[in-house]
Amino acid sequence: MFGKQHITLGEFIIANQDSFQYSSGELSRLLNGLRLAAKVVNHEVNKAGLVDILGEAGDTNIQGEDQQKLDVLANEKFIQTLKNREIVCGIASEEEDDFISINSLDDNHQNKYVVLIDPLDGSSNIDVNVSVGTIFSIYRRVTPVGAPVELKDFLQPGKNQIAAGYIIYGTSTMLVYTTGDGVNGFTLNPALGTFYLSHPNMQFPETGKIYSVNEGNYTHFPQGVKNYIKYCQQEEGDRPYTSRYIGSLVSDFHRNMIKGGIYMYPKSSMASNGKLRLLYECNPMAFLAEQANGKASDGYKRIMDIQPEELHERVPFFCGSKKMVEKAEEFMAQ
Ligand code: P6P
Numbered sequence: 001m002f003g004k005q006h007i008t009l010g011e012f013i014i015a016n017q018d019s020f021q022y023s024s025g026e027l028s029r030l031l032n033g034l035r036l037a038a039k040v041v042n043h044e045v046n047k048a049g050l051v052d053i054l055g056e057a058g059d060t061n062i063q064g065e066d067q068q069k070l071d072v073l074a075n076e077k078f079i080q081t082l083k084n085r086e087i088v089c090g091i092a093s094e095e096e097d098d099f100i101s102i103n104s105l106d107d108n109h110q111n112k113y114v115v116l117i118d119p120l121d122g123s124s125n126i127d128v129n130v131s132v133g134t135i136f137s138i139y140r141r142v143t144p145v146g147a148p149v150e151l152k153d154f155l156q157p158g159k160n161q162i163a164a165g166y167i168i169y170g171t172s173t174m175l176v177y178t179t180g181d182g183v184n185g186f187t188l189n190p191a192l193g194t195f196y197l198s199h200p201n202m203q204f205p206e207t208g209k210i211y212s213v214n215e216g217n218y219t220h221f222p223q224g225v226k227n228y229i230k231y232c233q234q235e236e237g238d239r240p241y242t243s244r245y246i247g248s249l250v251s252d253f254h255r256n257m258i259k260g261g262i263y264m265y266p267k268s269s270m271a272s273n274g275k276l277r278l279l280y281e282c283n284p285m286a287f288l289a290e291q292a293n294g295k296a297s298d299g300y301k302r303i304m305d306i307q308p309e310e311l312h313e314r315v316p317f318f319c320g321s322k323k324m325v326e327k328a329e330e331f332m333a334q
Helices: 009-017 026-046 069-084 123-128 215-220 223-233 249-259 278-291 322-333
Strands: 056-060 066-068 090-093 113-121 132-140 163-169 173-178 183-189 194-199 210-212 262-265 294-297 317-321
Touching: 009 026, 009 183, 009 194, 026 069, 026 113, 026 132, 026 163, 026 173, 026 183, 069 090, 069 113, 069 123, 069 132, 090 278, 113 123, 113 278, 123 132, 132 249, 132 278, 163 249, 163 278, 173 194, 173 278, 210 249, 215 223, 223 322, 249 262, 249 278, 249 317, 262 322, 278 294, 278 317, 294 322, 317 322
Parallel strands: 090 113, 210 262
Antiparallel strands: 056 066, 113 132, 132 163, 163 173, 173 183, 183 194, 262 317, 294 317
């Protein structure tokens, strides 16, 4: 039997546009732009093994990380799509040293949104065919409309986000996003090139039995993190938990949101603020987590309350089922 026809992402964006307090159609156009870029990047990711876009681009990004050819390609695709459609006044990318001001030719910066993007997170996994993702975060500019954007338009605390989401290029390709009214997941039907609503109102289970952390760094973690990991491994009650770490934040987050779990990238003696970027990874994932009844902190305070000081700053990241994050925070407080 044919189940009820799933609503498409395009229909969903339009249907929910009016409930969005800032609705002027601009956010819808922006989300549709991201939808298009997601399909283009998905096409490239899925054929990466067949054409010469695997491996390193021979360059390094501002993070000092070897840029993968697909990193560069995904970065270019998202920036170009957002520029061509003239729907944002500025873009900041994890792959770019500085932010980009979009000087719309005709309406000189009349757009009011800025987008921050991690175009291909976990890209070192591409050559081994492990899923990767794109992460995006959308704010209203804080400087006057009509002038070029400034750094302060991008250095906003995560609680100012008006939308955030990710595309996960996994066994299926999904676009998961929020505009502050819950989290909804859309699955791409590659035959049609259309995203359909497959996971309405996604929620983190209150608690879970999965913890995600790179245990190879165990000896370098703060004592509170070590104690929490040992707590997860103890034979007691519903423990030991299962350790699952894909090395791709979007994939670990997505699995934990569906099954229940906690993702941690703590600081360590090797990385004093951890590895994840506040603006491009932690804030958008924190917005999604809170909208899905989960929690996101740096081990002590809410991620989305942090006032960023610079574009590429890193913060320790604890994110997932509320009760698991709270238990980890208890250990961090000891
Ligand atoms: P490590 C990918 O580079 C990333 O930013 C996240 O997607 C992932 O969870 C983490 O870094 C993996 O880092 O140090 O454990 O390899």
